[in-house]
């Protein structure tokens with residue numbers, strides 16, 4: 001998106017490289033961006049609008065059909081936590097042991113793999129062998 | 137040109153491209169490298185960059201070991217049959233054994249994952265997919281990466297990797313330019329984790345004109361992961377294994393939830409089931425090991441995605457198109473109807489726009505499906521990418537050279553689409569691969585492997601000149617423009633992209649030729665590619681935005697050339713429905729039960745191709761299925 005300084009309007013400089021992803025639409029704090037479907041295959045007269053609210057943690061959509069027969073409002077959550085919370089501070093987390101460094105575990109593992117006291121899967125634990133060629 | 141040079145020095149880990157793979161790498165690196173300098177260089181803004189920009193409605197890779205659902209080896213078996221045998225099973229197993237821990241972290245961070253109210257487990261869309269309210273999936277994971285990284289450089293398009301001037305084949309960082317200011321950015325780093333994503337728009341898309349950006353995979357996925365690594369001389373694997381998607385026509389809306397959760401199904405224009413009738417002939421070509429509808433019926437074994445595409449393509453060619461998705465039954469249930477719409481809004485808004493514009497109400501009309509143009513990527517139902525080392529405790533010697541997910545260039549790692557042979561990783565698996573790569577990169581540094589790296593000012597200056605050359609070409613030649621964009625001395629990036637897409641479509645098996653190619657076509661195509669390469673030296677950019685397009689085009693070109701070389705090398709039709717080699721229409725396990733590996737010599741540009749052995753770690757049929765078959769008297 002660029003801004004036309006004379007008309008004081010933002011515009012899409014390259015519509016044929018636009019994914020219709022609505023990221024710009026959701027980001028504009030004034031709901032100033034509207035989208036119409038591509039002229040090549042989308043007839044005029046429809047509308048899909050959106051309001052994303054990080055404070056409320058929701059996204060609201062309104063879809064209007066060209067023929068006016070359908071006018072839908074849909075609401076979905078976008079997060080379960082106050083925005084930006086819930087992250088571990090990895091710089092402060094206790095340092096991994098040498099054994100962990102040399103082994104196969106990642107942060108929070110093995111606990112977070114199964115959320116119990118079980119270990120990480122290995123070829124050995126799962127009774128597997130890696131063999132060359134078509135044998136299966 | 138008044139662009140500044142901005143040097144960021146002493147980086148331990150440079151993440152080049154922070155989509156799902158890159159954010160995973162940046163996040164995890166902080167845990168293993170408490171005092172390490174972690175820097176992200178990203179072409180867009182990491183809050184909304186990459187394939188997950190719109191959000192996702194499902195996490196497509198989750199084992200559910202916690203709920204007693206699947207083991208990693210079950211997923212390996214699934215990915216292998218879906219890819220007609222061609223998978224790096226060590227990498228796939230490794231990703232699958234860690235992926236659940238990634239998803240559980242996501243839930244901690246606030247990603248809304250739906251639950252099955254009866255069992256308390258995550259709500260399954262299919263055997264491997266769980267359903268989420270994922271509109272903010274990318275901002276949520278980006279936040280974790282931002283908390284870990286020392287610096288995030290948004291809007292920097294990485295154009296080249298820097299190489300060590302004191303030791304051959306060792307990485308030393310990367311360079312690029314800011315797509316807004318035009319400034320030249322130099323990142324000197326001990327390791328680079330490449331997460332710059334796969335490639336859309338290298339084959340001519342079905343969409344035209346203003347709508348040309350309405351493609352399946354994001355138009356900003358410029359094959360940079362491949363372009364960067366190929367240019368530096370990294371070995372690549374399975375680059376012939378492009379993917380074709382059966383999706384809702386024009387909007388490219390996803391079909392996973394429709395098939396798996398809403399239980400919709402397809403039929404031809406005349407309301408008939410069409411798939412099964414194409415299978416007997418197909419079975420003769422690919423063999424019963426790969427297509428056995430009966431076994432697929434009674435066991436967990438899926439029918440490979442490419443073969444289902446083949447049925448659609450064949451039915452349409454027989455004159456009974458279009459194929460329809462039968463939604464009219466499921467959508468009578470208001471709850472399912474709502475899910476159907478949410479599914480689009482959460483990940484492919486354009487499909488909702490299209491149905492609203494064309495008055496297609498799936499409750500009263502069965503929408504059309506079609507097969508897409510091909511895409512090159514490594515984390516969806518396909519496995520293009522770099523040839524990487526696997527984990528120490530799983531990989532056989534041919535697949536192991538010291539550090540997990542390290543390419544054949546020392547200190548250069550990959551994640552997500554960048555890594556070859558690992559299909560079906562999807563969003564969660566790509567993030568997991570980033571984590572694995574980050575841990576290995578920290579170890580590489582701690583083991584002293586990055587000592588003594590030297591980057592000459594000659595290298596930095598040479599790249600600088602190269603990067604801005606398209607602007608200069610424009611300035612020098614623009615007076616010869618009569619009007620518009622026609623110039624005898626240069627082409628602009630759009631003209632170059634159009635030529636590339638036409639070439640790929642017509643000679644390398646795009647939708648325009650029904651995905652068909654052969655050795656002759658490939659040779660002609662390669663000759664034309666050489667001429668295009670020469671013209672790319674003369675590509676012109678009138679401003680910084682066009683300069684971005686010029687470099688995307690160069691990355692797309694390198695990706696495409698590799699696809700050509702690999703397609704020519706593998707003399708068989710391994711994935712009917714993705715592409716066909718007309719001169720070798722059968723699957724040939726005798727000669728081609730191997731992975732293809734290529735290297736482009738960075739100095740000469742010449743390709744060398746080799747075959748790498750395939751290692752397997754699981755049998756064909758799951759133990760529980762085997763027991764069931766035996767009980768029914770099949771074996």
Ligand SMILES: Cc1cc2nc3c(=O)[nH]c(=O)nc-3n(C[C@H](O)[C@H](O)[C@H](O)COP(=O)(O)OP(=O)(O)OC[C@H]3O[C@@H](n4cnc5c(N)ncnc54)[C@H](O)[C@@H]3O)c2cc1C
Nearest residue numbers: 153155156157179185186187196294332333552553562563
């Ligand atoms: C249409 C579609 C639907 C999908 N649906 C699902 C789904 O429902 N569930 C699921 O789990 N997975 C899904 N996936 C898969 C998932 O999105 C990918 O597996 C995942 O995003 C791959 O991660 P990545 O890091 O390799 O690439 P990406 O996430 O695409 O990230 C690549 C990053 O690199 C950046 N970049 C590119 N070039 C440069 C450059 N030159 N310099 C600097 N930065 C650069 C990009 O801006 C981007 O941020 C889907 C994919 C697609 C395309």
Ligand code: SF4
Nearest residue numbers: 018019021022023024
């Ligand atoms: S809809 Fe997406 S691709 Fe199109 S202009 Fe907005 S942000 Fe860019």
Ligand code: SF4
Nearest residue numbers: 010028029030032033
């Ligand atoms: S109001 Fe919206 S569209 Fe206008 S400049 Fe600001 S963000 Fe962009």
